[in-house]
Amino acid sequence: FTQALKKVAQGLGVDIRPGKEVHHICVEGERATGAVTTDGEEFHSRIVLSNADPKRTYLKLVGARYLPDEYARDIENIQITSPVMKINFACDRLPEYPGLRDRGYELGQTGGVTIGPSIEYLQRAYEDARQGRPADWPFFSIHAQSAVDRTLAPEGKQTFSIFTQFFPYELAEGTWDERRDEIAKNALARFAWFAPNMADAEITMQVLAPPDIEARFGLTGGHIFQGELVPEQAFDMRPVPGSRSYQGPIAGLFLCGSGAWPGGCVMGAPGHNAAHEAIDRLRAGEYA
Numbered sequence: 001f002t003q004a005l006k007k008v009a010q011g012l013g014v015d016i017r018p019g020k021e022v023h024h025i026c027v028e029g030e031r032a033t034g035a036v037t038t039d040g041e042e043f044h045s046r047i048v049l050s051n052a053d054p055k056r057t058y059l060k061l062v063g064a065r066y067l068p069d070e071y072a073r074d075i076e077n078i079q080i081t082s083p084v085m086k087i088n089f090a091c092d093r094l095p096e097y098p099g100l101r102d103r104g105y106e107l108g109q110t111g112g113v114t115i116g117p118s119i120e121y122l123q124r125a126y127e128d129a130r131q132g133r134p135a136d137w138p139f140f141s142i143h144a145q146s147a148v149d150r151t152l153a154p155e156g157k158q159t160f161s162i163f164t165q166f167f168p169y170e171l172a173e174g175t176w177d178e179r180r181d182e183i184a185k186n187a188l189a190r191f192a193w194f195a196p197n198m199a200d201a202e203i204t205m206q207v208l209a210p211p212d213i214e215a216r217f218g219l220t221g222g223h224i225f226q227g228e229l230v231p232e233q234a235f236d237m238r239p240v241p242g243s244r245s246y247q248g249p250i251a252g253l254f255l256c257g258s259g260a261w262p263g264g265c266v267m268g269a270p271g272h273n274a275a276h277e278a279i280d281r282l283r284a285g286e287y288a
């Protein structure tokens with residue numbers, strides 16, 4: 001998907017600089033005027049669109065001193081701590097779910113599988129995390145990439161991933177660095193209860209706990225949607241209460257990522273909406 005997007009964008013003349021990190025967004029007289037990367041390159045522009053999350057954009061890249069106090073406080077208050085752990089597997093087999101024995105195991109391999117047997121089960125997993133404990137019996141969402149694309153693993157090997165929750169960003173006991181392996185192994189053991197052929201599988205895991213997702217992908221709190229998608233952070237309360245525009249208090253600075261309405265998922269809707277607003281304002285001569 002990202003490769004297809006890149007091809008279209010480059011065809012339209014977009015200059016993409018992968019690996020560059022923005023150090024700060026330039027603000028002059030309450031207007032965004034460009035950005036400077038950590039290696040010192042300066043970009044000057046009439047508008048800036050940021051799909052970094054709202055906290056990162058406004059508190060880190062802009063800085064609270066450029067914001068009205070109330071806006072800075074509202075951004076600070078965004079719920080953005082993630083309960084998600086992602087585990088990527090390289091394995092000698094794909095999971096087989098006994099419930100699909102008669103209909104064919106491939107059904108659970110070429111399609112996504114969600115495991116959350118009851119509301120009580122999910123509530124217990126959630127309560128564990130609320131107490132600072134990793135869910136003992138977690139919720140699982142599983143996708144097997146090599147089942148649909150054989151180029152992803154060598155002959156006889158497979159890849160699949162598990163998106164699992166609830167896992168607190170901060171553990172009540174110990175740290176993720178101390179406990180990452182133990183916690184992931186427990187999740188795998190619980191998963192093997194649902195997919196028993198995993199119990200003796202030859203497996204290599206890449207474990208991404210919430211702080212790992214934060215560090216690796218630049219998502220504050222490790223939050224996959226740049227902030228909880230809950231009613232109090234939806235509609236005109238995303239990113240902050242009273243939002244009517246993708247442009248916040250700094251003229252010419254737009255949030256175009258999932259921290260803005262309508263939020264996360266691979267759909268591009270915040271970017272589409274923000275781009276249209278920015279184009280309309282440019283055409284109206286607002287940043288001349």
Ligand SMILES: Cc1cc2nc3c(=O)[nH]c(=O)nc-3n(C[C@H](O)[C@H](O)[C@H](O)COP(=O)(O)OP(=O)(O)OC[C@H]3O[C@@H](n4cnc5c(N)ncnc54)[C@H](O)[C@@H]3O)c2cc1C
Pocket residue numbers: 020021022023051052053056061086163213217218219223224225226256257258259263264265266267
């Ligand atoms: C583990 C995981 C699983 C997910 N599963 C699903 C799923 O199954 N279905 C689904 O629809 N969605 C899923 N999502 C969510 C989906 O990926 C996001 O909603 C979507 O990618 C949001 O796109 P975005 O453009 O808003 O921002 P993001 O993809 O969040 O991108 C923000 C970008 O800003 C960059 N950035 C941050 N700071 C800087 C800086 N200083 N300089 C330069 N760049 C910076 C980050 O590196 C990142 O690339 C998942 C996300 C994760 C992390």
